[in-house]
Amino acid sequence: MGAATKDSMLMRAMERAFEGIVSLWPADSRDWARAMQTEFHEMTGTRERLSWLSGGAMSLMAAWTQRLVFGKSKTAVAANPVKKPGVLAFALMAVAIASLALPGMWAGLASITKVWTPSRIGLPQGELATLAREGERNHDARLLAFVAMFSKPAEALRNADEAVALDPNLAWIYFEIRHHWPQAVENSETEFVDRMRKLEAAEPDNAVPYLAEAETYFEIAEPHLSPARLDEAAKEMEKNPAWLAAMQKALAAPRYESYAARRFDLVLSVMRERRMERPIDLMYAEAATPIPDLYNLRVFLVSSVLKGAETSAANGDIRGARKQYGDVILFSQRMRRVGSSSTIENLMALEFSRKAFESEAKTVSGIDSSGEAASASIAHDEIETELAAYRAAVRREWTSAATAAPSAFIIHLCTGIAVLFGLICLTAFVAYWCGLGGHAVWGRAVCRAARISPSVILPTLALFYVNYLPYHKAFWTVSSRDLGGVTWQLGGLLVQPVYFVSMNLSRTAIFFWTSIILVGAMAATLIVARMAVRNWSEHARA
Amino acid sequence: MTSLFRSSKQTSKVLGAMMREPANWHYGYALALKTGLQSGTLYPILMRLEERGWLETQWETPPPGGRPPRHMYRLTASGRAGAVTALAAARGKRVLKAAVAES
Secondary structure: OOHHHHHHHHHHHHHHHHHHHHHHOOHHHHHHHHHHHHHHOOOOOHHHHHHHHHHHHHHHHHHHHHHHHHOOOHHHHHHOOOOOOOHHHHHHHHHHHHHOOOOOHHHHHHHHHHHHOHHHOOOOHHHHHHHHHHHHHHOOHHHHHHHHHHOOHHHHHHHHHHHHHHOHHHOOHHHHOHHHHHHHOOOHHHHHHHHHHHHHHHOOOEHHHHHHHHHHHHHHHHHHOOOOOHHHHHHHHHOOHHHHHHHHHHHHOOEOOOOHHHHHHHHHHHHHHOOOOOHHHHHHHHHOOOOOOHHHHHHHHHHHHHHHHHHHHHOOOHHHHHHHHHHHHHHHHHHOOOOOOOHHHHHHHHHHHHHHHHHHHHHHHOOOOOOHHHHHHHHHHHHHHHHHHHHHHHHHHHHHHHHOHHHHHHHHHHHHHHHHHHHHHHHHHHHHHOOHHHOOOHHHHHHHHHHHHHHHHHHHHHHHHHHHHHHHHHHHHOOHHHHHHHHHHHHHHHHOHHHHHHOOOOOHHHHHHHHHHHHHHHHHHHHHHHHHHHHHHHHHHO | OOOOOOOOHHHHHHHHHHHOOOOOOEEHHHHHHHHOOOHHHHHHHHHHHHHOOOEEEEEOOOOOOOOOOOEEEEEOHHHHHHHHHHHHHHHHHHHHHHHHHHO
């Protein structure tokens, strides 16, 4: 290849490189790049041209530094003045703000932001104090009971006492705030047992108050008991006559109600009456519903009653043994009443039934009693089948909540975008009115933000509302008759994105920051792409 | 009114080259040859001078046949006044440095 050919190839390469420099130059000062390019053709030597080309690359960096730090050149600014937000931007913003008045819109946005900051779950103490004062003034027992469930320990006990004094039928509220007891009062066990006795007197046919009393004694002994040695735990507790008496009353009580439905109805009715659409607080209040201590129940039913039945059977007292098996089975059936018991209570009740039928089948199979062994065995098999079906149903519920996650993800993402652009818009308007509108760099950024934000916020809010509307409707139609179904759906869909993104980690802040990073990355990509497209299109026009 | 402008050695060279023929238009390549500055130094200086209003620019019209029009530069009135001040200050610095070096 001759020297002339090499030179012409090099020349063409350098010309292409200079064209590249011109195309990358900021549009508002591109004339300088073209100026350097035309001078390039005045040179003859290759070395001279290479030096000029490298100078062009350095000037390109200087031009962009100038542009990013100081903004567009004054001549460019004079030729292309700052575009301020027009009537359309203000109109879109007005429509976006007005849309907050749509039913459920503001409540939905507030609920989602609450999910991101778990410390804000629950009602603010100021609001609770206002409600408590109103309850006292109007002698509203239900309102005071509602406040008791959300209050801090000392206030919870005081509000509960006031509510029960006004309406003794609300004595069940003591069971609902029992987790506060250790912090609320000294000698909390005695205070709690006294209040449980009131509840037992009000509802002598319900097993739960007796269980709650027995748990007090159990919790005192629990630190010395081993969870793995249930039989030893049972022997230890049987030495406490108060515990034994309370548990036997619970076993004999014709009804089992852990107040989940009453709690839900009270919270929901007070919220609806006061137009407090707080689905997250409702879900968390529901999730925090206390249930009897299942470890205590297991120790009594399995290691005390069933073991006792087996001992009776071994001693020849078949009738006594079968009565005890029957007591456990009946108790389990009461525990499983659909609509009033939680998933874990239902599962444990099925397990107790299964053990009782299994033990009974073994006992009866050893005696010559036609049909009885077979029927016990059949009942045991039926319970096994029912237990498996219930576990499958619970798994299906979890799965259906997971498949609904994309809808919940859209709700969370739209909230993140709306909040972010709302803050940008507000900052832009404040900055503009503070006089930053005339600044070379910040004025343009401020005006651009104020122009773009309404166009982003309005469709985002529309998408949010379309996805959130079913949950808004669910809040106003849900009832305690379907506690397991609808409330799980509401809670699962609002909280699910936590697990969708954070892989079973429970910190909702992870999801919040993930959505912020996603939104930020999208915004940065859009801005860079827009700058690149504008640069190339202006270069192509030139 | 000419504001206080602290010019670098390179900027002084450019101003000095243009002040030799203040009424004439100058080409970029010619300025590079007169000042001995590389294009990567010269053009940012010219851009800054234009931003300050000391430099006016125009494209060659009509462009001579066969090649694209070249960009030309000339100091404005405020540019000439500013250049006088800047060059005087630069000269004074050199004298002072020389005096210090001799002593």
